[in-house]
Amino acid sequence: MTSRRAVLAGAASACLIPGLADAAGLSPRLVVLDWGLLETLLALGVAPIAAAETGNYARTAATLPVPRSVTDIGLRLDPDLEWISALKPNAILINSAQSAQVPVLKPLAPVWRFTIYDGSGLPLRNAVSVTRNLGGRIGRSQQAGSLVAATQQSLTPLAGYDGRSILLFSFLDATHIALYDRSSLAGNVLSALGLANAWGQGGGGWGVVPLSLPALAQSPEARLICFGPVPQPARRMMAQSPLWRGLPAVRAGRLRFLPPVWNYGALPTAMRLAGLMRAALARPDGQDRVG
Amino acid sequence: MRPALSLSVVLYLAALAAALLLHRIAVLLPGGAWLAAAFHPDATSVAQLTLHFSLLPRVAVALLAGAALGLSGVLLQQVLRNPLAEPATLGISAGAGLAITLADALAPGLAASWGRPFIALTGALLAAVLAFGLSAKQRFSPIAILLAGLLVSLYAGAVSAGVQLLANPYDLSFYLWGGGSLVQQDWSLFRSLLVRLLPVGLAVIVLVRPLTVMGLDEAGAKGLGLALAPARLATLGLATCLAAFVVSAVGVIGFVGLAAPALARACGARRIGQQLLWSPLLGALILWLTDEIVLTAFGAGREFLPTGAATALIGAPLIFVLAPRLRAAVAYARTATIIRARHPGLILLLWVELFLGAGYGALHLGRMPQGWVWTDAMVALRWPHLLGAAAAGMLLAAAGVLLQRLTGNPMASPDLLGISEGAACGRIVATAIVGPAAAGLVWLGSSLGAMMVLALVLALGGRGRRAQPDRLLLVGIAANALGGVLVTLALLAAGPAAGSLRAWMLGDTGLITGPAAITAVALVPVAAAALVAMRRWLALLPLGGFAAGNLGLSVATARGLLLLAAGLMTATATLLVGPLGFVGLMSGHLARISGFHRPLPQVLAASLSGGLIMLLADWAGHNLAAPDMLPAGLLATLIGGPYLLGIILVRRSSRIGAS
Numbered sequence: 001m002t003s004r005r006a007v008l009a010g011a012a013s014a015c016l017i018p019g020l021a022d023a024a025g026l027s028p029r030l031v032v033l034d035w036g037l038l039e040t041l042l043a044l045g046v047a048p049i050a051a052a053e054t055g056n057y058a059r060t061a062a063t064l065p066v067p068r069s070v071t072d073i074g075l076r077l078d079p080d081l082e083w084i085s086a087l088k089p090n091a092i093l094i095n096s097a098q099s100a101q102v103p104v105l106k107p108l109a110p111v112w113r114f115t116i117y118d119g120s121g122l123p124l125r126n127a128v129s130v131t132r133n134l135g136g137r138i139g140r141s142q143q144a145g146s147l148v149a150a151t152q153q154s155l156t157p158l159a160g161y162d163g164r165s166i167l168l169f170s171f172l173d174a175t176h177i178a179l180y181d182r183s184s185l186a187g188n189v190l191s192a193l194g195l196a197n198a199w200g201q202g203g204g205g206w207g208v209v210p211l212s213l214p215a216l217a218q219s220p221e222a223r224l225i226c227f228g229p230v231p232q233p234a235r236r237m238m239a240q241s242p243l244w245r246g247l248p249a250v251r252a253g254r255l256r257f258l259p260p261v262w263n264y265g266a267l268p269t270a271m272r273l274a275g276l277m278r279a280a281l282a283r284p285d286g287q288d289r290v291g
Numbered sequence: 292m293r294p295a296l297s298l299s300v301v302l303y304l305a306a307l308a309a310a311l312l313l314h315r316i317a318v319l320l321p322g323g324a325w326l327a328a329a330f331h332p333d334a335t336s337v338a339q340l341t342l343h344f345s346l347l348p349r350v351a352v353a354l355l356a357g358a359a360l361g362l363s364g365v366l367l368q369q370v371l372r373n374p375l376a377e378p379a380t381l382g383i384s385a386g387a388g389l390a391i392t393l394a395d396a397l398a399p400g401l402a403a404s405w406g407r408p409f410i411a412l413t414g415a416l417l418a419a420v421l422a423f424g425l426s427a428k429q430r431f432s433p434i435a436i437l438l439a440g441l442l443v444s445l446y447a448g449a450v451s452a453g454v455q456l457l458a459n460p461y462d463l464s465f466y467l468w469g470g471g472s473l474v475q476q477d478w479s480l481f482r483s484l485l486v487r488l489l490p491v492g493l494a495v496i497v498l499v500r501p502l503t504v505m506g507l508d509e510a511g512a513k514g515l516g517l518a519l520a521p522a523r524l525a526t527l528g529l530a531t532c533l534a535a536f537v538v539s540a541v542g543v544i545g546f547v548g549l550a551a552p553a554l555a556r557a558c559g560a561r562r563i564g565q566q567l568l569w570s571p572l573l574g575a576l577i578l579w580l581t582d583e584i585v586l587t588a589f590g591a592g593r594e595f596l597p598t599g600a601a602t603a604l605i606g607a608p609l610i611f612v613l614a615p616r617l618r619a620a621v622a623y624a625r626t627a628t629i630i631r632a633r634h635p636g637l638i639l640l641l642w643v644e645l646f647l648g649a650g651y652g653a654l655h656l657g658r659m660p661q662g663w664v665w666t667d668a669m670v671a672l673r674w675p676h677l678l679g680a681a682a683a684g685m686l687l688a689a690a691g692v693l694l695q696r697l698t699g700n701p702m703a704s705p706d707l708l709g710i711s712e713g714a715a716c717g718r719i720v721a722t723a724i725v726g727p728a729a730a731g732l733v734w735l736g737s738s739l740g741a742m743m744v745l746a747l748v749l750a751l752g753g754r755g756r757r758a759q760p761d762r763l764l765l766v767g768i769a770a771n772a773l774g775g776v777l778v779t780l781a782l783l784a785a786g787p788a789a790g791s792l793r794a795w796m797l798g799d800t801g802l803i804t805g806p807a808a809i810t811a812v813a814l815v816p817v818a819a820a821a822l823v824a825m826r827r828w829l830a831l832l833p834l835g836g837f838a839a840g841n842l843g844l845s846v847a848t849a850r851g852l853l854l855l856a857a858g859l860m861t862a863t864a865t866l867l868v869g870p871l872g873f874v875g876l877m878s879g880h881l882a883r884i885s886g887f888h889r890p891l892p893q894v895l896a897a898s899l900s901g902g903l904i905m906l907l908a909d910w911a912g913h914n915l916a917a918p919d920m921l922p923a924g925l926l927a928t929l930i931g932g933p934y935l936l937g938i939i940l941v942r943r944s945s946r947i948g949a950s
Binding site: 071072073074075076077078079080081082083085086097098099100101103104107108174175176210212213214217220232237240241242243244246247248251 | 332334335337338340341343344345346399472474475476477479657659660669671672673675727783788790791794799801802803804913917918919920
């Protein structure tokens with residue numbers, strides 16, 4: 001974990017002094033419309049001049065701190081073109097799901113498009129190649145190499161685990177959950193850690209399956225990992241519902257609560273997921289309470 | 292009443308639903324454990340707990356909610372003497388839903404301390420008062436009340452969507468389950484719903500006699516010495532309570548309140564006493580069966596189509612069948628005061644100048660990182676979406692006037708008739724097949740969608756010996772609801788791209804490119820030229836098919852061409868600004884109250900005002916909250932909705948249901 005901390009800390013400090021990167025003539029003026037690309041840039045030690053929904057990122061994803069120098073230019077799916085143009089960027093970075101924006105972005109600056117979530121179900125593998133690709137384009141190949149190496153180091157199989165399969169989910173409301181299957185980044189990290197995803201279906205697709213609560217009862221042997229935020233109605237449900245309390249995993253305390261994690265992230269999120277899961281599964285059963 | 296027939300329908304529905312339920316239980320548990328699990332589940336058996344705390348309470352809540360909606364429907368239909376009245380068509384359910392959405396988003400503490408049922412009831416009552424107020428001048432004629440309810444419903448739905456968007460731009464759960472979800476995890480919801488509904492149901496028994504008399508006319512009732520007003524108010528109040536409690540428990544569920552009484556009557560329940568008995572029973576069974584079908588089709592836990600939306604699949608065809616039988620109880624004449632503009636040319640010129648001035652200002656004034664700035668540096672970025680939005684507004688307005696004149700119905704417009712929704716569905720299907728890059732094919736698909744809905748609405752709404760244009764609107768409600776089911780499914784399938792699909796549905800204009808805007812603008816003069824060529828038809832068609840035919844006009848050809856034009860204009864505009872907004876409706880009214888009645892000036896004036904509304908909405912959406920964007924279509928609705936309601940309340944010349 002030390003290497004992960006070192007990379008992230010290095011990233012953070014480099015961001016706080018963006019002048020260093022500029023002085024080397026290596027860092028172009030970048031605008032980022034995707035959070036996965038934003039955190040990859042930050043981890044490579046480059047602060048973009050602007051990014052979409054920086055406030056939301058800090059609240060809901062928060063893998064890396066975003067420097068104050070980064071201007072918020074609005075919604076990811078509909079950024080403020082005028083603000084972007086006023087910042088005179090050298091390039092605009094988007095993900096492939098934002099391709100509809102290419103025609104309106106192209107007049108402002110060259111658009112760099114990266115694909116992590118393409119329905120192949122392998123976002124972790126895609127994030128590795130995107131990191132190398134992006135690092136090469138901004139003259140940070142070496143840092144990209146270290147980021148990839150640090151990620152791979154954090155993804156070594158978990159030792160001493162009892163081998164139970166795991167259900168990854170978060171609450172949408174009191175009765176509906178978003179379940180993360182093998183195609184999700186969290187699902188990819190889970191298998192890289194040598195753990196089995198209890199949701200056997202799926203594979204391919206976007207990785208997030210909306211389900212209603214009784215679906216959790218379909219895997220009685222599993223251990224549950226619940227990502228935040230937990231909405232108020234879901235907290236009430238957990239306190240009152242006999243069905244919830246009767247779930248074998250809940251009864252046996254095979255339940256872990258994790259903070260919110262952005263489920264369409266890149267390598268920094270993968271590293272954070274690996275660290276969070278590792279720490280959570282090292283805790284004994286029956287200890288986690290909803291935070 | 293033919294009890295045998297009615298009973299057999301009930302038994303048939305119940306058997307069907309029960310069979311599906313038993314199949315689901317059989318998959319879950321071996322037969323021997325059913326009874327024990329139903330009453331005393333083994334706390335260590337997940338299957339038994341699921342049966343007892345999830346499966347059975349869901350059936351119970353479906354039955355209870357369905358019964359309440361069926362009862363509410365029959366009460367409303369009897370007191371309003373209107374076979375299409377129900378909480379959903381009168382705007383009551385949408386009002387309750389909006390109140391809950393607002394409370395959840397703005398004051399979560401309020402919902403906890405006051406209680407959701409109370410908040411829902413407040414919203415439902417406000418919506419009912421609004422709908423009745425809007426139709427008061429028409430002496431609550433069935434058509435007027437339905438149209439007012441529809442307006443209230445659309446507006447409340449749009450505000451709910453907007454609040455959700457602002458509160459959480461990426462949370463789709465509102466779209467997925469805002470339409471009513473029956474998922475349960477214990478019996479608490481069932482118990483609290485039962486405690487609230489039971490007293491209301493008992494109170495209805497007291498009203499059976501007054502309700503019987505209400506079926507008679509006013510004079511007959513007075514002859515029996517009954518003051519009807521208090522009984523009517525009490526009935527409306529009880530019906531509103533029933534609907535509000537259901538919404539607060541499981542969300543907005545449409546069409547059950549419509550279908551149950553209709554089915555009861557079709558089975559031979561003629562007297563109100565019989566209907567009060569059979570409608571709740573049938574409502575319970577309809578909702579239960581719908582839910583069983585959804586659960587069986589998608590599998591346990593995978594509730595991909597919320598039951599509240601799935602009821603549209605049953606209810607919409609029912610409206611298609613029932614609408615032709617509906618008559619306007621109060622004949623509405625075209626004798627409203629006609630204001631004529633003194634100097635139409637001069638006024639039009641002023642409007643043109645206003646439009647150009649606003650356009651010039653919008654191109655230059657904007658909110659930048661350093662504050663509000665007047666600059667010409669941003670013109671190149673601003674003109675595509677400003678021009679595209681304005682052109683879309685003009686096309687929608689022109690299409691609105693076309694439809695209004697063709698159908699002789701001042702409320703006809705692309706949005707209310709479901710044509711915009713048809714274009715949206717066409718776009719979604721075409722994009723899924725050919726991909727978003729093939730712009731020409733997507734336009735074709737969108738146009739096909741618009742034309743299909745237009746043909747459907749006209750075929751079903753225009754049948755009968757004498758033209759009854761208001762049927763169009765009712766068929767339009769149904770078409771809109773059916774389209775909504777498709778949109779829900781498309782959002783679920785879209786994965787990470789669902790956000791941009793939703794943004795477009797709400798009228799986001801940020802992605803309009805220069806070429807797209809120019810294409811739309813190029814269509815404006817083409818449409819104008821076509822209208823000039825067809826202006827004689829436009830002037831004659833509102834006289835009615837018979838009169839127009841006497842004047843030597845091939846009615847079929849004229850209507851066909853004009854409808855084609857309206858469909859193409861709607862599709863082009865919808866691709867730019869989404870299906871939301873009352874622009875097509877508002878602009879025609881604006882033109883009329885400004886004194887433009889002959890076809891050509893009316894189309895011109897309406898187009899100018901439609902263009903201006905969308906131009907301003909687009910500018911405001913891009914700047915008021917910069918760098919965050921607000922969808923222009925949503926803003927136009929939020930601004931235009933109250934304006935339109937205001938016009939209807941204040942101006943005698945533009946009453947609902949009269950031109």
